[in-house]
Amino acid sequence: MSPISVCPNCGHKFDAGEAMQKHLEIELKKNMEQREKELALRMEQFKKQLDEDKKHFETEEKKKLWSIAQQEAQKKIEEKNASLIAALKQDLEAKQKEIVANRQKELELLKKEQELKHQQELMKIQLQKELMEKTSLIEEAAKKKKDEEFELVKKEFEKKLEDQKALINEMKRKAEQGSMQLQGEIQELALEEILKRTFVYDTIEEVGKGIRGADAIQTVINEFGQICGKIVFESKRTQNWSEAWIEKLKDDQRALGAEIAVLVTQVMPKDMERFGQKEGIWVCNYQEVVSLVFVLRQILLKTQSVKSIQENKTDKMGLLYNYLTGTQFRQQLEAIVEGFSSMKEELEREKRAMKKIWKEREVQIEKVIDNTIDMYGSIKGIAGNAIAPIQHLELPEGEI
Template sequence: MPTKTTIKCPNCNTDIDVNDILYHQLEDELKQKNISEQKKLRDEVEAKRKEYKQAFDTLKVQEEAIKEQQEKFDEELKKATQIQLKIEKQKLQESIKKELEEEQSESIALLKKELDEKSNQVKELNKSKAEIEKLKREKEEITSKVQAEAEIALTQRLQVEKQAIQKASDEQNELKLKQKEEQLKQLQEQLQIAQRKAEQGSMQLQGEVQELAIEEYLADKYPFDVIEEIKKGARGADCIQIVHTREVQNCGKIYYESKRTKDFQKTWIEKFKADMREKSVDVGVLVTEVLPSALERMGLVDGVWVCTFEEFKGLSSVLRDGVIKINHAKKSEENKTDKMSLLYGYLTSTEFSMQIEAIVEGFTTMKTDLETEKRSMARIWKQRDKQIEKVLDNTIGMYGSIKGIAGNAIGNVKALELPYSDEEDV
């Protein structure tokens, strides 16, 4: 791991990273060097351009001068013989052409040489830029690595400190914990004594509390029903629930009795059944704190439902629903003949046939819309598939171009590489 060298400022005592300063200095020097080289290169190109322009102008002047000379020669040669004129003219043209070709070939060779030199300088400049970017990436990687290692070391140090603090705290609080445990033990003993005294209190008061809780729950849960309380001293259980619905009155009766004793007595069942016959109720529920030994949870004992107060809430809903359904079944049997005739008349009526026709039309319209949506979605899916394929092709082309330029400096994308490419790289 690279070490981080720092020095302190003698004026402000601030830590100064020497590597960071050297990196910035090197970066500034490279930038200044690149700027100066670019400026020098531009100046040289501008100077050469001016030289080429001057040479071109000179060539143009020479051509005009040659043209003038050629016209003079033509005038003089006219006085001579035709053969001598042609020979002299050809010689003069060949010599002028040769001179021009030599001068142009030298100029072109010189320009090509200078262009190659400038191209090499541009390549060197781009290489320097690439080196600067590489240094920046290496600095960022080193910085992130140092931060990660520092976070890991800090976490480990915090864990060690936490364990040391916890150990010291445990040692200091050991005596306090033992003292608290002893006090808690004494409080538990006192609480058990108080509970035994409370259990020895008035059983009648406990029973009345449960009776009131049953009546209040039934009244709140089923506002349409009538909850009749059996007065104290009168023969019978505690209350009767007369079941009503929005449509039907007096669907049935549910009889409730509350017991809160330590032992369950079988004589309660016989007495409760006698009271049910006397009151002409449909269902009887005995809510007790202690279930019979034969039951682990609520159940039916000789035609009477026996449950705890916690089970009573769910059982009351089930029994009430059963009473309503039984009453509905009885009513259906009473009017069975009338209902059959009404049903037959309805099935053979125009209203029924029109309703069936409307239903079929609705399903036909839904099927037509569904087929239309299927065709539209198929077109949209095909269009999206082509778009995705186009994006993938362009992405693959861009990745291949970048990979061809940068080589291994670009990380491999597994989805765009052959399965054996990773092994070859290793």
């Protein structure tokens, strides 16, 4: 295989041996053409000389001499041409041998160059192999470390997620339980407050939590400071009516020696649409309690008044009749209605305030749940199936 060379100027690739051979052939051809031109020129000169000599020879002898001279000259020219051709052939053979030798050297250099390139490629492959092995070991070690770190992060996240779930469930349970209790306590406090504010001369007693008995006791006192009787109150703020409330309040009434018992409830019995008596117990809602208590209190006041003036019963009955049919009683009833309306408006304001508080708590719980779900989704997107699925955060089978 001939060596391939590259031109340093234009970058053209060519066969150096073949180019050398063509170059030598072109040089030989030029030499041959030059020699032929020289021979042709000499022949022309010789012919001219012969022509000139021929003019001087007119005899037959001169012609013969001319023919002999011409033959000898022709022979000399042929001998000289043969010698020149032999020299050129010998020179060409020497050049060809030199070209062959140069090609052989170039082949040997090319072979050594190929061997060197082969060794370099082998060394490069070996280095790449060693580098890949070291890289694989490093990546394996890094992956192992990363897996260990991820496992710790996963366990930490699962622990936090379980804690968050437990906290959410506990918050929901407390919120539900606290909401029911809070609603009842709010109504009890509101009932005590409105009784104290409306009936300033009476004594309103709160029954402590955990103590068996009614929620509040009102001791009715007239303008002379005389105790006219007691009214016991039981407050209920639930979604369902219970008949057991009546019996319990009766027991509390008997235990306290109260003349009247009032059950303030959010849900009325099925057979009652508004306040009234049920088995001897007055039943009303929160909006009606002031009006009802005002009437019941007047009954106790009048009863006490009647008791204190039994000796003048006829006159007192007339006074009572005049009172009931007079303007004062009508005005008092109007005051009851006005107080009822005022208390209803106040109750609505309190209801709106409590709804606001409950809504804020609900939003806080939802925020905790949403943030927990977002954190789980982010880690699930990074780790994929490496994170064990959480049942409450996955769709049931068949709903995907």
